[in-house]
Amino acid sequence: MAIVTNVTDSVEPVLNQWYTDSYEDLTFRDHPLLGMENKQEGGGKVMAVPLKYGQNGGRSADFLKAQANQADASNLEFLVYPGVDYSIATVKNTDIELSSSDRGAVVKLLTDRSETCQRNLGDALERDLFGSGYGTLGQILNPGGITGSTITLTTIQQATNFYPNQRVVLAQTEAGAALRNAGATLLVLSVDMDSKVVTFTTGVVATIAAAAVGDFVFQEGDKTNATAVKITGLAGWIPSTAPSAAENFFSRDRSVAPTLLAGWRVDGTKLKLTEAINRAVTRIGTLSGSRPDVVFMSPSNMERFMNLLDAKAIFSNVQGKGITLGFEGIRWNSAKGMLTVMQSPFCPDDKVFVLTSSSLTLYSPGNKIMKQANKNGKFVDVYNADASEIRQRTLGFNTCDAPGYNSSVAVTPPS
Secondary structure, three states: HHHHHHHHHHHHHHHHHHHHHHHHHHOOOOOOHHHHEEEEOOOOHHHHHHHEEEOOOOOOOOOOHHHHOOOOEEEEEEEEEEEEEEEEEEEEHHHHHOOOOHHHHHHHHHHHHHHHHHHHHHHHHHHHHOOOOOOEEEEEEEOOOOOOOOEEOOOOOOOOOOOEEEEEEEEOOOOOOEEEEHHHEEEEEEEEEEOOEEEEEOOOOHHOOOOOOOOOOEEEEOOOOOOOOOOOOHHOOOOOOOOOOOOOOOOEEEHHHHHHOOOOEEOOOOOOOHHHHHHHHOOOOOOOOOOOOOOEEEEEHHHHHHHHHHOOOOOEEEEEOOOEEEEEEEEEEOOEEEEEEEEOOOOOOEEEEEEEEEEEEEEHHHHEEEEEHHHHHOEEEEEOOOEEEEEEEEEEEEOOHHHHEEEEOOOOOOO
């Protein structure tokens, strides 16, 4: 074991330098929403996000009435809690020791495992930025009911969230407290993205007796109860359903001003994509100070959008916020000025988001959303195995300080 420790000690500085050099590329590339959000340093057990959703009452053409009707502007603070996620890879010490005569081979072995961890976390974070905070992977469609060891998902995009050896749980609702059968799990065997079919190693109902059509699927550990533990994304800040009375969203009831505090909801299911986006832009534009500038959609919806442009698309590279990477999008002249239309593989097929990017901010300790989850970048010895662990973690707050400047647009998913 001492020899192995010496080997890892000698390559840890090289690995840490590789991690520093690769951080931006592995974290943000192919994750355009993550790249386009503002990024700032922030911490604490909770973060207060103040919003003003009404003017003061002291205005009138009559001075005395303006003076008499003075009232504070309507304000509130969302008390946002951080979201956390982990990715861990184990490397056998025997593999490290057998490569010890070639330092480059050890570095390649360890950087490969680190890159896999980081890309997995980056994908999950981008998906979460579109989500509600519960890490939802998909929803069971299965028109003929659940039989055997397979489920059919609602959209093709959902199928991209699954991969072999992934362990998942089911629940009747995204936010409901109870997992099916006390959190019994299914192990993914294979995924057919084209047919939206996920196959498990065991029968679905045989393993989770309460499984039903319409259930939501989650990675084990991402959802345990009614409390969202992951970063809350667009589906939380700009929900597709208007907030109900006495709602508790980060300790606040948004039903008092459902548009200003929870964004716009546009039904575009019977409209062309261009028409649906324009409707959302027009709604947002009714609010003074709004500046919608970016649209996010799935690759399948981007295909439909480009077909509507009749080969007249103007591509441009847009600089990410707080990073050196750029992201390609289509410049499109909407009802309220130029928009950049972008695609993300993690944007749901049944939604399009019209956003004011300046209203979205990702806060993290040290302004680094992804870090190694162990002190000083050291490897962690696995106590019950001849192996070392590489640990990565995302930790931060996703905030929206002007929900009314954004819109969730419901669209008919591509067939």
